[in-house]
Amino acid sequence: MPRSQTRHSLANQILDIVRNARLEAGHHLREQWLGDLLGVSRTPIRAALDLLAERGAVETRKNQGFFLVQSFDALQRLQVEVPSSAEQSLYKQLVRDRLAGKLPGSVTQSEIAKRYDVDRGVLMRALSRLAEDNLVARNKGHGWRFLPTLATDVALRNSYEFRLAIEPAGILLDSFRPNPAVIERCRLQHMVLLSNPDLGSVDSAQLFETDVAFHEALAEFSGNLFLLQAVQQQNRLRRLFEFWSYGNKRRVRDWCREHLAIIDALEAQDFTRAANAMREHLTNAYEERPQISANAKSGKGSANRKKTLRA
Amino acid sequence: MPRSQTRHSLANQILDIVRNARLEAGHHLREQWLGDLLGVSRTPIRAALDLLAERGAVETRKNQGFFLVQSFDALQRLQVEVPSSAEQSLYKQLVRDRLAGKLPGSVTQSEIAKRYDVDRGVLMRALSRLAEDNLVARNKGHGWRFLPTLATDVALRNSYEFRLAIEPAGILLDSFRPNPAVIERCRLQHMVLLSNPDLGSVDSAQLFETDVAFHEALAEFSGNLFLLQAVQQQNRLRRLFEFWSYGNKRRVRDWCREHLAIIDALEAQDFTRAANAMREHLTNAYEERPQISANAKSGKGSANRKKTLRA
DNA sequence: TATTGTATATTCAGCGTCCATAATACTAGC
DNA sequence: GCTAGTATTATGGACGCTGAATATACAATA
Numbered sequence: 204m205p206r207s208q209t210r211h212s213l214a215n216q217i218l219d220i221v222r223n224a225r226l227e228a229g230h231h232l233r234e235q236w237l238g239d240l241l242g243v244s245r246t247p248i249r250a251a252l253d254l255l256a257e258r259g260a261v262e263t264r265k266n267q268g269f270f271l272v273q274s275f276d277a278l279q280r281l282q283v284e285v286p287s288s289a290e291q292s293l294y295k296q297l298v299r300d301r302l303a304g305k306l307p308g309s310v311t312q313s314e315i316a317k318r319y320d321v322d323r324g325v326l327m328r329a330l331s332r333l334a335e336d337n338l339v340a341r342n343k344g345h346g347w348r349f350l351p352t353l354a355t356d357v358a359l360r361n362s363y364e365f366r367l368a369i370e371p372a373g374i375l376l377d378s379f380r381p382n383p384a385v386i387e388r389c390r391l392q393h394m395v396l397l398s399n400p401d402l403g404s405v406d407s408a409q410l411f412e413t414d415v416a417f418h419e420a421l422a423e424f425s426g427n428l429f430l431l432q433a434v435q436q437q438n439r440l441r442r443l444f445e446f447w448s449y450g451n452k453r454r455v456r457d458w459c460r461e462h463l464a465i466i467d468a469l470e471a472q473d474f475t476r477a478a479n480a481m482r483e484h485l486t487n488a489y490e491e492r493p494q495i496s497a498n499a500k501s502g503k504g505s506a507n508r509k510k511t512l513r514a
Numbered sequence: 515m516p517r518s519q520t521r522h523s524l525a526n527q528i529l530d531i532v533r534n535a536r537l538e539a540g541h542h543l544r545e546q547w548l549g550d551l552l553g554v555s556r557t558p559i560r561a562a563l564d565l566l567a568e569r570g571a572v573e574t575r576k577n578q579g580f581f582l583v584q585s586f587d588a589l590q591r592l593q594v595e596v597p598s599s600a601e602q603s604l605y606k607q608l609v610r611d612r613l614a615g616k617l618p619g620s621v622t623q624s625e626i627a628k629r630y631d632v633d634r635g636v637l638m639r640a641l642s643r644l645a646e647d648n649l650v651a652r653n654k655g656h657g658w659r660f661l662p663t664l665a666t667d668v669a670l671r672n673s674y675e676f677r678l679a680i681e682p683a684g685i686l687l688d689s690f691r692p693n694p695a696v697i698e699r700c701r702l703q704h705m706v707l708l709s710n711p712d713l714g715s716v717d718s719a720q721l722f723e724t725d726v727a728f729h730e731a732l733a734e735f736s737g738n739l740f741l742l743q744a745v746q747q748q749n750r751l752r753r754l755f756e757f758w759s760y761g762n763k764r765r766v767r768d769w770c771r772e773h774l775a776i777i778d779a780l781e782a783q784d785f786t787r788a789a790n791a792m793r794e795h796l797t798n799a800y801e802e803r804p805q806i807s808a809n810a811k812s813g814k815g816s817a818n819r820k821k822t823l824r825a
Numbered sequence: 826t827a828t829t830g831t832a833t834a835t836t837c838a839g840c841g842t843c844c845a846t847a848a849t850a851c852t853a854g855c
Numbered sequence: 856g857c858t859a860g861t862a863t864t865a866t867g868g869a870c871g872c873t874g875a876a877t878a879t880a881c882a883a884t885a
């Protein structure tokens with residue numbers, strides 16, 4: 204929630220709403236309506252709409268408010284880039300350097316402040332977020348220590364084992380209630396991927412988000428909040444390790460098919476089959492797991508970033 | 515890690531060490547040794563030992579340091595009470611009042627500051643801790659909202675379901691390695707409880723800690739960090755709901771026996787049996803789950819809610 | 826030599842003030 | 856009536872300072 208990041212973030216959410224509701228050009232975007240949907244007051248909504256006006260997605264008419272310039276499908280590609288905060292890059296940098304073995308298991312705030320030349324505010328926020336994600340913990344006295352969560356090979360294995368314990372179990376709960384609309388949406392996303400002859404044109408982030416959306420949707424269906432939170436935590440973790448380069452295109456096709464098989468079972472209300480399929484899917488995923496060493500090498504996806512980690 | 519709470523906390527940890535190591539009266543407690551064990555420097559250790567000296571557990575000899583006055587078993591009962599901070603009581607108060615329906619789903623800082631007459635520092639820390647425990651989350655704009663985690667009936671059920679998914683699974687992992695010493699210690703604790711003719715003399719906190727120690731030990735044996743973290747989170751949550759009044763003494767004896775059965779299976783290296791026993795144990799625990807009404811005593815506010823779970 | 830006692834250097838958390846941002850109330854236009 | 860535009864109130868984060876708690880270095884003592 205920091206900074207004017209919210210403006211950008213809200214702008215993106217408004218775009219999502221437009222796309223989801225399939226609004227046409229000329230549609231009147233009422234401020235209060237958006238505010239209610241997003242749970243904020245008109246003030247920040249207005250700021251976000253101003254931003255979108257600058258980008259040409261909407262226009263403002265005096266005393267009438269904001270109107271869509273383009274229809275929802277013309278906006279498919281538009282996305283307001285969220286200015287990455289210093290905090291975020293420090294977060295990533297810390298994870299990166301720790302993985303590369305450049306940081307000791309225990310560090311103090313000022314060591315970091317000196318090394319990366321950031322001020323306390325940024326530093327504290329970054330460390331807090333790392334703590335939230337269970338990547339670091341405060342030492343008893345001074346300093347912070349990295350948790351073994353960041354010893355990737357073991358952590359990766361633990362992660363799959365953990366998901367294997369909870370995700371199929373979630374499907375088998377009495378409270379499990381798949382939402383047809385969400386499922387259909389999910390299926391579509393996967394079809395799009397599969398229909399793409401060369402997955403090369405699809406960027407990793409999109410692949411990953413499709414994957415995440417699928418697993419989190421199922422976790423949500425389970426009706427169990429703890430399960431959902433656990434799955435979300437796992438995904439946040441997975442997002443970190445950027446060996447989501449998806450070099451293995453075949454594997455992508457495979458998991459798409461596996462996801463679709465699970466979706467089929469869900470639509471047939473055959474939850475036992477779905478759970479089994481999920482179990483298999485996770486097992487496969489682990490067996491064809493991304494190679495850490497391969498990733499730690501150069502991280503194509505982030506070539507523009509400083510090559511601090513691989514000498 | 516706030517305040518001079520650390521002194522008291524450290525003092526208790528030192529007592530634990532003495533008991534675990536079964537040290538005799540007159541034993542020389544070297545500062546650096548304790549510091550290394552607890553991961554802090556000599557300064558706070560010294561403060562804690564001073565505290566223990568005040569309580570008569572250790573004595574200080576000029577230029578020689580600290581020595582145990584009583585042997586480990588004479589110290590079984592001693593525990594330094596940690597002065598409860600304003601932050602902690604606010605935390606509890608908030609949970610309590612929310613459960614009793616006295617607080618709305620969404621609150622702002624100053625509403626709370628006014629209602630409970632606490633300053634912002636305390637307030638922020640309490641809210642942060644609540645957020646860590648996934649009990650509240652920040653609203654997008656201003657204010658905080660309580661998460662459904664605090665809708666006790668559903669949450670309790672979710673909690674058991676979640677534990678049922680992960681705890682037995684942990685036992686069945688390849689990496690599961692029970693530590694004989696820890697198991698033995700656990701067994702002893704349970705035997706003590708069972709041998710107690712009238713559990714009335716044992717206070718709830720101790721019962722609860724025995725329970726928690728058992729489950730967390732097993733989670734730790736699993737070698738899976740995520741699983742351990744998840745179990746710990748569940749226990750932190752359970753600690754909150756103080757319907758751990760253990761009014762049901764019979765149930766206490768039952769779960770002691772169930773725990774012991776699991777321990778037996780572990781010592782026989784029969785992990786399948788142990789996992790099954792754990793599954794049964796958790797199922798029983800849910801079926802004889804604590805009645806929420808007992809806690810929400812005043813709880814007119816939640817009277818409507820609590821009926822939903824009892825069949 | 827190993828450990829305590831003491832002094833000094835760091836570290837980080839508390840606290841107060843300030844200000845960007847958000848919520849709310851109110852006015853004006855359609 | 857509803858909506859946008861504008862002003863006002865408030866919230867909670869940012870920033871800097873200070874001091875207690877911690878770590879560290881060194882002297883004293885068994």
